[in-house]
Amino acid sequence: MTAVSDVSLDPIVYLNGELVPLSEAHVPVLDRGFIFGDGIYEVAPLYPHASGRTAFRFRHHLARLARSLDKIGIVNPFDDAGWRELIERVVAANEADAGLRADQDAIAYVQITRGVAKRGHAFPAGIQPTVFVMVTPLNLPDAAQRAQGVRCVTAEDRRWLNCDIKSVSLLGNVLMAQYAAENDSFETIQFRDGMLTEGSSSNIWMVKNGVLYAPPRSHKILEGIRYGLIEELTSECGIRFEAREIAEAELRAADEILVSSATKEVLPVTQLDGRPVGNGKPGAVFAALYAAYQRAKAKEAQQAQQAQQGVESESRERVIA
8 A cells, every 4th residue: 555646647757867757758778777676766755834845854865865875886966955956846847837736745756776787787887877856746644544543464574684775676575565455454564583674665663561662773674764753752752762673472462553654654553464453543652653743744844934934035135235
């Protein structure tokens, strides 16, 4: 199940220096992203406010993008300011020509592959990365999902051991997402050697006796941007947080289970493999963290508006001078 809406219009995308309709964006078949899955991607939510849009926790998304690119030896094609400017260009183009409403939540998808070269496994020299950016509407989980919670299933984690790299090589994740879909579930929660890792496209959290637990940061999981955010929010909410290994039996005995991601924000899991989680209803820790999450969004939007107003004021002063 996905929180990203179907693209009903032909969005304007960025591909290697050009803004073009998605239907006209093409890459050569020898692009290493197509041949080998040799590339990195990033996804960041864009929330509207009175002065534009906030790319929520964008500094953290860009830092993770840079880390992943560095780990596979691709030079980052832009600095942080360049990425921000590029996302703003793609948003503006879609608002002007592709029907993206100014008051609409959106999602930015960024992908960088190693580039185009003769097929061969080792890194080729002297090629330019392929850079692709797409902005589409984002439909967040609805009130019913938050009120009722979602169903999840479990499976063994058989993916590679570099899960901390946000690679476009996502076949293991695709298979787990398909497993959830075939079982009429929202997400597949995975275990490696009997210990919790993550979902097919989300981080997983456990609540027991009022304490929030999460698997430790490691190569076994992708450190979601929500990982750091929720860790911060626990402090704000007075919720004890502990990062440690979580055994499968512990998760099955949890009072609450939560899932988090850029497109899901934070959601309660109320059924696991057909059995209720805790009392089968969303719990107090979820409620507190969801409310704090919305406050964090509002705070970042306010800061962005104030920064924009400061720039506009400075610009007016220069004109008057």
